[in-house]
Amino acid sequence: MRPGESRRDFESRARMRLISGRLKVQRKKFDPLRRGIFVVPATITSLGLLAGFYSLISSINSHFEFAAVMITVAFICDGLDGRVARLSRSSSQFGVELDSLSDVVAFGVAPAALMYTWALKPLGSIAIVICGLYVVCAALRLARFNVQTGKTDKSRFTGLPVPGAAALIAGCALAYSYFELSSPRTLCSVAAPMTLALAVLMISSVPYPSFKSIHPRKRAQVEIMAGVLVVAAMFLAMPQFTLFALALGYVVSGPILMARGERITKLPFLHPLEPSTAEASPEAAEEINDDEPHDAAPLH
Numbered sequence: 001m002r003p004g005e006s007r008r009d010f011e012s013r014a015r016m017r018l019i020s021g022r023l024k025v026q027r028k029k030f031d032p033l034r035r036g037i038f039v040v041p042a043t044i045t046s047l048g049l050l051a052g053f054y055s056l057i058s059s060i061n062s063h064f065e066f067a068a069v070m071i072t073v074a075f076i077c078d079g080l081d082g083r084v085a086r087l088s089r090s091s092s093q094f095g096v097e098l099d100s101l102s103d104v105v106a107f108g109v110a111p112a113a114l115m116y117t118w119a120l121k122p123l124g125s126i127a128i129v130i131c132g133l134y135v136v137c138a139a140l141r142l143a144r145f146n147v148q149t150g151k152t153d154k155s156r157f158t159g160l161p162v163p164g165a166a167a168l169i170a171g172c173a174l175a176y177s178y179f180e181l182s183s184p185r186t187l188c189s190v191a192a193p194m195t196l197a198l199a200v201l202m203i204s205s206v207p208y209p210s211f212k213s214i215h216p217r218k219r220a221q222v223e224i225m226a227g228v229l230v231v232a233a234m235f236l237a238m239p240q241f242t243l244f245a246l247a248l249g250y251v252v253s254g255p256i257l258m259a260r261g262e263r264i265t266k267l268p269f270l271h272p273l274e275p276s277t278a279e280a281s282p283e284a285a286e287e288i289n290d291d292e293p294h295d296a297a298p299l300h
């Protein structure tokens with residue numbers, strides 16, 4: 001209370017301040033511009049989902065190279081939607097959940113279908129078990145990522161990200177077609193253990209590099225710029241083999257980091273929801289989600 005101010009004036013001023021604060025919160029929640037911006041990252045995520053669906057159809061029709069290309073398109077969309085959401089400040093829990101559902105199809109079901117129809121079909125029931133295990137591990141990896149977001153080191157991923165595993169499968173199919181190889185038995189004997197290894201790495205605690213901390217405005221060293229130019233030249237000359245080499249290098253980087261002694265320091269335990277949180281009203285849950293900003297991540 002200010003000196004010389006009556007209690008009635010003080011209460012009136014406090015009431016006006018409270019009303020003004022509520023109006024600002026309502027304008028922040030229901031700003032039509034922000035609601036319109038949400039369409040952009042959601043559209044990019046939906047395009048990645050459609051690319052995964054087209055990859056699945058192409059694998060069924062034995063168009064393996066096109067199926068691998070569609071997985072690559074989904075990989076690009078997965079990297080763009082999170083970046084666009086953060087730049088436009090339109091990140092939301094809805095976008096995070098939509099991104100995870102899209103990744104289950106594009107990087108879980110589609111690569112498993114490609115691997116089954118392209119390489120593992122001669123194994124019969126064993127191939128179904130291997131590919132099914134890959135899909136389950138991909139879903140478990142995405143679910144674990146969602147509950148651990150913001151609780152682990154942002155410079156490292158816990159386990160192989162699902163897009164990285166899918167990129168290696170797509171890269172193998174493209175490289176096999178690029179070099180015009182024709183050895184079904186060798187392909188089957190290599191693809192089976194590789195698919196199992198990818199499934200285990202996804203649900204493991206092996207540390208993998210994260211590129212979230214890379215800022216486009218930071219200055220890069222000359223060696224890094226030279227490496228980027230070399231990779232770009234390789235993509236122009238032989239994109240199929242370059243995708244395979246980069247994906248394989250990333251998959252191997254996790255065990256290399258672990259062999260060097262790096263470990264994930266602490267994994268948060270998965271507890272059930274508290275009764276007060278689980279029984280909260282939809283209005284209260286919406287207020288909690290609006291107060292806590294969520295960032296859509298490019299990799300999971």
